[in-house]
Amino acid sequence: MKTGYLALEAKRAMRSPRFLIFTLVFPVVLFLVYKGLYGSAKVQGTDITYTAYLMCSMAAFGGFMAAMSTGARTAIERSAGWQRQLRLTPLTPRGYLFAKAAVGMLVALPSIVLVSLAGVFSGVSLSPVGWVQVVVGVWIATLPFSVLGLLIGQLATAESMQVYTSGLMFLFGLLGGLWIPVTVFPNWLASVAKVLPSYWLADVGHAAVLGTHDLGRAAEVLGIWTLALAFVVVRRYQRDSARA
Amino acid sequence: MNEMSAPGASRHAAGAGDRSAVSAGAAVTLSGLRKHYGEVRAVDGVDLVIAPGEVVALLGPNGAGKSTTVDMLLGLSKPDGGSAQIFGQQPREAVSTGTVGAMLQEGSLLEDATVGETVAMIASLHRRPMPVAEALGRAGIADLASRRCTKLSGGQKQRVRFAVALVCDPDLLVLDEPTSAMDVGSRREFWQSMQQFTAAGKTVLFATHYLDEAEEFADRVVLMRGGRVVADGSVAEVRAAVSGRTLRAVVPGLTEAAAAGLPGVNTVEMRAERVELGCSNSDATVRALLSAYPQARDIEIRAVGLEEAFLALTADAEEATR
Numbered sequence: 001m002k003t004g005y006l007a008l009e010a011k012r013a014m015r016s017p018r019f020l021i022f023t024l025v026f027p028v029v030l031f032l033v034y035k036g037l038y039g040s041a042k043v044q045g046t047d048i049t050y051t052a053y054l055m056c057s058m059a060a061f062g063g064f065m066a067a068m069s070t071g072a073r074t075a076i077e078r079s080a081g082w083q084r085q086l087r088l089t090p091l092t093p094r095g096y097l098f099a100k101a102a103v104g105m106l107v108a109l110p111s112i113v114l115v116s117l118a119g120v121f122s123g124v125s126l127s128p129v130g131w132v133q134v135v136v137g138v139w140i141a142t143l144p145f146s147v148l149g150l151l152i153g154q155l156a157t158a159e160s161m162q163v164y165t166s167g168l169m170f171l172f173g174l175l176g177g178l179w180i181p182v183t184v185f186p187n188w189l190a191s192v193a194k195v196l197p198s199y200w201l202a203d204v205g206h207a208a209v210l211g212t213h214d215l216g217r218a219a220e221v222l223g224i225w226t227l228a229l230a231f232v233v234v235r236r237y238q239r240d241s242a243r244a
Numbered sequence: 245m246n247e248m249s250a251p252g253a254s255r256h257a258a259g260a261g262d263r264s265a266v267s268a269g270a271a272v273t274l275s276g277l278r279k280h281y282g283e284v285r286a287v288d289g290v291d292l293v294i295a296p297g298e299v300v301a302l303l304g305p306n307g308a309g310k311s312t313t314v315d316m317l318l319g320l321s322k323p324d325g326g327s328a329q330i331f332g333q334q335p336r337e338a339v340s341t342g343t344v345g346a347m348l349q350e351g352s353l354l355e356d357a358t359v360g361e362t363v364a365m366i367a368s369l370h371r372r373p374m375p376v377a378e379a380l381g382r383a384g385i386a387d388l389a390s391r392r393c394t395k396l397s398g399g400q401k402q403r404v405r406f407a408v409a410l411v412c413d414p415d416l417l418v419l420d421e422p423t424s425a426m427d428v429g430s431r432r433e434f435w436q437s438m439q440q441f442t443a444a445g446k447t448v449l450f451a452t453h454y455l456d457e458a459e460e461f462a463d464r465v466v467l468m469r470g471g472r473v474v475a476d477g478s479v480a481e482v483r484a485a486v487s488g489r490t491l492r493a494v495v496p497g498l499t500e501a502a503a504a505g506l507p508g509v510n511t512v513e514m515r516a517e518r519v520e521l522g523c524s525n526s527d528a529t530v531r532a533l534l535s536a537y538p539q540a541r542d543i544e545i546r547a548v549g550l551e552e553a554f555l556a557l558t559a560d561a562e563e564a565t566r
Contacts, residue, residue: 003368004365004367004368005365005368005369008357008361008364008365008368009365011361012354012356012357015356016356076355077354080352080353080354080355081348081350081352082352082353082354084320084348085348085366085408086366087320087339088318088320088339088344088345088346088348089339089340089366089369089370089412090339090369090370090371091369
């Protein structure tokens with residue numbers, strides 16, 4: 001019963017012009033621009049070009065934007081009273097949250113794949129395991145962003161939702177080291193970056209490029225973010241349901 | 245006006261015997277239902293039993309507690325006291341088994357989905373939905389399936405929401421002000437679709453402001469006011485009470501007693517020479533008035549408005565229970 005629902009939800013999310021611009025076009029364009037600027041430079045202390053490194057950053061950026069803004073769009077549904085209509089179906093609160101988080105991730109996949117393809121056409125070559133880590137690994141790592149989007153969707157109104165997502169886009173994109181590599185950050189800023197989930201999201205890909213497949217730390221940080229956010233979301237949803 | 249409380253009461257008396265029998269297999273059973281918002285008693289002890297196959301109109305002015313009652317019946321809010329059951333199930337259970345479908349008052353549609361997708365999305369969540377095309381057909385919007393929900397008229401939107409309510413193939417349909425956004429033509433078409441549903445023996449409870457809708461489509465009318473049921477009777481009974489007319493005139497020399505003695509007069513209100521008569525048969529009253537008081541002038545006869553009927557029914561029902 002759930003697959004039809006998920007497919008339709010994903011279809012809706014992908015239809016929004018905001019989705020197309022921010023999660024499909026924007027990351028690829030940024031990747032190509034950055035690549036042109038300093039793609040041939042080498043990552044500090046290695047023999048690896050920045051092109052591959054940037055590809056991972058932009059895949060992470062597109063992925064988290066897609067996952068986060070999909071969840072945030074539930075703010076619009078809430079304002080419109082659609083959530084009340086959903087409560088007149090067998091969908092449980094837990095099922096609702098699960099479905100929404102899954103849709104966020106489903107929608108994140110195309111943008112990760114698209115940036116990776118742009119990478120392939122730009123001459124990035126990785127081992128098969130490396131590619132799996134970049135595409136599948138980064139994709140799985142978008143989970144906390146999907147949950148974060150849901151939280152925004154529950155807290156924000158249809159109007160303020162855009163402000164929240166744009167603000168977080170800059171915070172995560174800039175300070176997480178996706179737009180500017182953390183290696184050029186001053187030390188204190190680099191420590192800030194390492195608390196943000198976006199840094200670790202990109203790290204899943206970066207690790208593949210740099211040939212270090214140790215993802216323990218990334219899994220740890222992203223796991224903590226996911227659990228903490230999910231806890232808040234469930235609490236918030238229960239209160240929302242009780243009051244309505 | 246006193247006539248209303250009598251048939252209403254007799255219905256209660258006559259119904260008392262079979263009511264308990266009915267309540268075992270009742271479509272809807274509300275008992276002692278209460279909901280308070282702070283000091284406001286939105287719903288203040290509602291008892292209601294609806295038999296399967298009945299089409300019941302829930303009437304009442306704004307703030308009467310209709311929507312709050314509907315919300316509790318559907319399990320969207322928890323009662324502070326009493327209980328609600330649908331075919332013997334708890335509200336949430338009835339919702340998840342698809343026993344009840346509902347069209348809520350303020351619900352809107354998804355902006356970024358088509359009509360077909362919207363209905364399909366809800367259908368995909370239910371356990372035994374009817375085919376989406378059938379729901380669209382029954383709601384009279386089969387031709388709108390690929391239309392975006394933003395590009396619909398008010399009446400069309402309501403029909404989409406009707407299809408959403410229908411698609412779980414419910415035994416009970418609950419509609420909260422279903423035609424409030426519709427023009428007269430759309431309302432008529434809407435109720436035609438509804439009649440197909442009720443013809444199949446399904447149960448319908450609808451809240452409305454429009455008395456004519458209640459008269460035309462309901463078997464029974466439940467009138468709420470101040471969070472309570474103040475009248476509960478067949479449509480004929482309510483119509484009889486509401487079809488009275490008010491006669492106003494300036495009649496020099498008429499006394500209050502003489503006015504009350506005119507044929508067809510139920511109530512008398514006098515201010516100097518100006519008289520206002522509540523009439524059950526205004527034709528007879530005006531004939532008698534003119535033959536006895538040819539000097540009567542400024543005669544004006546009009547139908548009792550819905551709000552006045554409500555007030556009258558409410559007052560009567562409260563006196564009757566004392």
